[in-house]
Amino acid sequence: GNDNPYPYLDTLNERQTTAVTYPPDGPLQVLAGPGSGKTKVLTCRVAYLVHHHHLRPDEIVAVTFTNKAALEMKKRLNVLLGEPGANKLVLGTFHSTCVKYLRRYGKSIGLNNNFSIMDYDDAKKMMANFIKPIAQALKEVHIVLKADQVLSEISNAKAKGETPGGMRARAEALGSGGQLLSVMADLYEEYEKGLRAAGSLDFDDLLGYGLKLLRQERHVLNSVKHVLVDEFQDTNTTQYELMRLFAKEGNVTIVGDPDQAIYGWRAADYPNTVEVHLEQNYRSTGAILDASLAIVKQGKSSDKPDKKRIQKGLYTAFGSGVPVTLKQTSNGFNEAEYIADEIKRLIAHTGNLLTFDDFAILLRYNALSRILETTLQKHSIPTRLVGGRKFFERLEVKDVLGYLQLINNPQYHPAFIRVINVPKRSIGEKTLQGLLDRAKEKGLSAMDMTERIADGEDSYHLSMPVNSRKNLVQFVDVIRKLRVQAKNCTRVPEIIESVLEETGYEAYLRRTHADFDTRWENVKELAISGRIYQISYSVTISQEQEARNETSAPASQSAPKKSTPTTADVSTSAAPTESSNTVPRGKKRKATGEASSEAIDLEYAEEEDIASPAADIPAEEEADDSENIDIRGTPLRVFLEASMLATDAQAQDENAVIPRVTICTVHAAKGLEWPVVFVPAVEKGVYPFIKSTEEAQVNEEMRLLYVAMTRAQAVLQLTFADKRMAGKQEIPKELSPFVAACRADGKKSMFEPDYPVISREDRELIASVIGRKPRPEKEAAEIIHAYIVSIPAGKRPWELPWASDTNWRAGGAAFYHNSHNKEHR
Numbered sequence: 001g002n003d004n005p006y007p008y009l010d011t012l013n014e015r016q017t018t019a020v021t022y023p024p025d026g027p028l029q030v031l032a033g034p035g036s037g038k039t040k041v042l043t044c045r046v047a048y049l050v051h052h053h054h055l056r057p058d059e060i061v062a063v064t065f066t067n068k069a070a071l072e073m074k075k076r077l078n079v080l081l082g083e084p085g086a087n088k089l090v091l092g093t094f095h096s097t098c099v100k101y102l103r104r105y106g107k108s109i110g111l112n113n114n115f116s117i118m119d120y121d122d123a124k125k126m127m128a129n130f131i132k133p134i135a136q137a138l139k140e141v142h143i144v145l146k147a148d149q150v151l152s153e154i155s156n157a158k159a160k161g162e163t164p165g166g167m168r169a170r171a172e173a174l175g176s177g178g179q180l181l182s183v184m185a186d187l188y189e190e191y192e193k194g195l196r197a198a199g200s201l202d203f204d205d206l207l208g209y210g211l212k213l214l215r216q217e218r219h220v221l222n223s224v225k226h227v228l229v230d231e232f233q234d235t236n237t238t239q240y241e242l243m244r245l246f247a248k249e250g251n252v253t254i255v256g257d258p259d260q261a262i263y264g265w266r267a268a269d270y271p272n273t274v275e276v277h278l279e280q281n282y283r284s285t286g287a288i289l290d291a292s293l294a295i296v297k298q299g300k301s302s303d304k305p306d307k308k309r310i311q312k313g314l315y316t317a318f319g320s321g322v323p324v325t326l327k328q329t330s331n332g333f334n335e336a337e338y339i340a341d342e343i344k345r346l347i348a349h350t351g352n353l354l355t356f357d358d359f360a361i362l363l364r365y366n367a368l369s370r371i372l373e374t375t376l377q378k379h380s381i382p383t384r385l386v387g388g389r390k391f392f393e394r395l396e397v398k399d400v401l402g403y404l405q406l407i408n409n410p411q412y413h414p415a416f417i418r419v420i421n422v423p424k425r426s427i428g429e430k431t432l433q434g435l436l437d438r439a440k441e442k443g444l445s446a447m448d449m450t451e452r453i454a455d456g457e458d459s460y461h462l463s464m465p466v467n468s469r470k471n472l473v474q475f476v477d478v479i480r481k482l483r484v485q486a487k488n489c490t491r492v493p494e495i496i497e498s499v500l501e502e503t504g505y506e507a508y509l510r511r512t513h514a515d516f517d518t519r520w521e522n523v524k525e526l527a528i529s530g531r532i533y534q535i536s537y538s539v540t541i542s543q544e545q546e547a548r549n550e551t552s553a554p555a556s557q558s559a560p561k562k563s564t565p566t567t568a569d570v571s572t573s574a575a576p577t578e579s580s581n582t583v584p585r586g587k588k589r590k591a592t593g594e595a596s597s598e599a600i601d602l603e604y605a606e607e608e609d610i611a612s613p614a615a616d617i618p619a620e621e622e623a624d625d626s627e628n629i630d631i632r633g634t635p636l637r638v639f640l641e642a643s644m645l646a647t648d649a650q651a652q653d654e655n656a657v658i659p660r661v662t663i664c665t666v667h668a669a670k671g672l673e674w675p676v677v678f679v680p681a682v683e684k685g686v687y688p689f690i691k692s693t694e695e696a697q698v699n700e701e702m703r704l705l706y707v708a709m710t711r712a713q714a715v716l717q718l719t720f721a722d723k724r725m726a727g728k729q730e731i732p733k734e735l736s737p738f739v740a741a742c743r744a745d746g747k748k749s750m751f752e753p754d755y756p757v758i759s760r761e762d763r764e765l766i767a768s769v770i771g772r773k774p775r776p777e778k779e780a781a782e783i784i785h786a787y788i789v790s791i792p793a794g795k796r797p798w799e800l801p802w803a804s805d806t807n808w809r810a811g812g813a814a815f816y817h818n819s820h821n822k823e824h825r
């Protein structure tokens with residue numbers, strides 16, 4: 001019988017149901033292995049909190065580990081809650097969640113609400129500039145500093161909440177041994193000044209300032225009724241503190257798997273936590289689960305004492321399926337060739353049950369991706385990179401983003417430097433340096449200085465070559481024009497189009513780059529992604545408390561549940577009266593009603609100017625509000641924010657109509673699943689990574705391999721090479737000790753060297769595990785046959801990496817028999 005009004009509860013097992021329907025007040029912890037439906041529980045629980053316990057979506061904060069996981073959850077909740085509801089959840093990573101609160105309330109801790117997020121690339125350039133002038137002096141005392149190294153030290157410091165002063169004190173305590181650290185402390189200080197001058201925060205700041213805001217202004221969290229954290233085992237100290245703030249009265253659901261902990265497990269300090277354990281794995285076949293568990297079982301003994309193990313046994317109702325294979329190849333190149341061939345073969349041998357979308361190649365670190373990308377490309381296999389920021393680091397993408405950043409925040413120095421001579425404005429190095437020096441002297445940003453020069457308000461124009469000055473004036477005109485447009489235009493693709501048009505970027509790119517076509521594609525992709533962000537990042541924060549009057553008492557907790565106007569309601573009823581295009585920056589403008597202007601629900605933004613001013617604004621607000629009100633609430637800022645926090649997959653995901661093989665780091669693959677997973681480079685020095693030597697670290701490396709393997713649903717292949725290029729050298733490699741130690745579990749072999757023929761039974765199991773219908777056997781057989789006859793002339797089947805001499809003959813015959821003998825069942 002079905003007596004529950006929520007159909008999704010029918011898709012859950014008993015334990016899952018217990019967790020989903022547990023009352024919202026009080027801490028709940030779901031501890032379970034991979035693929036046991038933890039994320040599914042979390043997602044359903046969000047829906048249930050809304051449907052059954054009548055929490056408003058904007059009273060729920062749900063935090064995931066990666067952007068991609070957040071997007072997955074958003075998609076599922078769009079279905080369970082409907083899109084307008086799902087859009088109001090505060091759903092994202094810790095970073096993106098902090099950004100949302102900082103934009104809205106950051107002013108109370110002294111942040112400008114148009115702050116930029118400085119990505120790693122820009123931070124590195126800035127740091128390199130700080131190091132340059134002292135490099136020679138350092139060399140004399142035998143210190144060579146790299147920007148990466150300093151940034152990593154700073155990042156560690158920020159994670160601990162250490163200031164430059166704190167770092168300096170630590171250096172002094174070390175005496176003469178603290179020389180290097182003391183230099184780092186100076187650079188840290190300079191770096192912080194640089195960030196502030198550019199009106200920007202780096203990634204670590206987002207968490208640090210987020211923490212500061214939530215600690216200092218507790219009322220901003222008044223509307224939060226429940227917080228849910230996925231992949232809890234990976235929260236670091238700052239994130240853990242953030243969670244505790246969100247979970248005021250212990251209204252928290254945390255979900256995690258101690259065995260997948262990458263950063264080490266801390267028990268939650270909620271003593272009355274109710275624990276639910278899940279034991280059925282719904283993701284993977286028996287062979288995959290067995291092999292994965294064999295890996296992780298090794299690491300028990302030396303783990304930290306506080307680590308909670310839940311080795312209650314994870315089981316699957318699926319059969320054993322295709323065995324996990326462990327393939328040895330001679331070098332990294334052949335490994336990539338093998339994977340490419342296997343992808344094609346598996347598609348064929350499953351009778352086209354699979355598409356490229358169903359494959360993932362999971363890497364210990366990004367550098368392993370290059371050879372795979374190029375090899376797969378050679379085989380005409382399209383790929384998508386997840387977890388990197390390569391797309392956003394491309395020259396042409398950075399150029400266009402640079403303009404957008406500068407329009408959004410004139411103080412953002414990296415953007416100014418990037419675009420001032422793009423396209424060429426013949427502003428020479430000396431002229432530019434003079435301009436920058438002058439700006440520094442006057443305490444102005446480079447952009448402000450440039451505007452003054454262009455307006456003839458600064459005498460520096462007199463010392464500029466006439467031509468440069470003319471071009472500078474033109475540059476300022478363009479920026480001003482774009483600024484006005486960004487203020488009035490709610491569609492980011494249109495702003496991008498204007499940037500291209502006003503700057504003549506297409507012609508410039510064509511003129512200066514031989515590979516114009518691919519670069520232009522990227523520019524277009526960025527414009528398309530502008531559209532995507534308008535959909536996938538349309539998230540709002542509760543409008544219940546008004547930043548409009550920050551000194552007023554926070555809104556009552558007992559406000560009637562359904563009566564507070566939603567963002568959409570407010571924004572669609574706002575009167576769009578501001579139409580002036582000519583208000584210069586800096587002039588005080590009437591502030592808008594913040595309740596509506598903060599709405600970044602961009603689907604509505606297309607219809608209404610959400611930055612439109614309201615009539616009755618308290619006077620102190622007008623005085624208090626800066627010029628930046630100009631583009632508050634416009635999608636541009638949301639787009640930039642998303643671009644800075646995004647990883648590559650998101651730029652490509654939604655508009656990717658063609659199926660692609662995912663190439664992804666193991667870290668970025670957390671929580672995700674694919675029908676077929678390859679894990680290359682299962683070697684000593686990779687698993688565990690060469691730098692991880694301490695026992696605890698080694699155990700974490702082992703768990704990382706476990707995470708990678710447990711992403712697979714139906715087919716899992718590990719590969720390793722005898723030799724691999726490291727820089728310009730080829731170095732010998734050997735199998736990872738994690739795998740070597742458990743090739744066999746008792747009598748049972750965990751890995752096969754290869755598995756050349758997928759039988760009909762295999763096909764059927766694969767189909768059921770991934771929830772698809774297999775093709776009728778006759779059709780499948782034709783596809784397989786066509787594949788085999790398509791093997792290129794001159795290349796004999798047994799020369800293919802996947803078909804070793806003997807098993808090809810045996811397997812080939814078996815295959816032929818299976819597919820052509822109708823009697824065979």
Ligand code: ATP
Pocket residue numbers: 011012013016032033034035036037038039040041257260281282283670671672673710
């Ligand atoms: P991980 O630890 O890797 O994050 P997880 O525990 O979060 O895994 P989910 O991603 O939620 O697991 O679920 C794994 C797969 O199992 C998903 O495809 C999900 O839809 C499916 N699943 C979960 N619970 C059930 C269930 N009760 N019945 C059928 N399928 C389920």
Ligand code: MG
Pocket residue numbers: 038039040230671
């Ligand atoms: Mg999960």
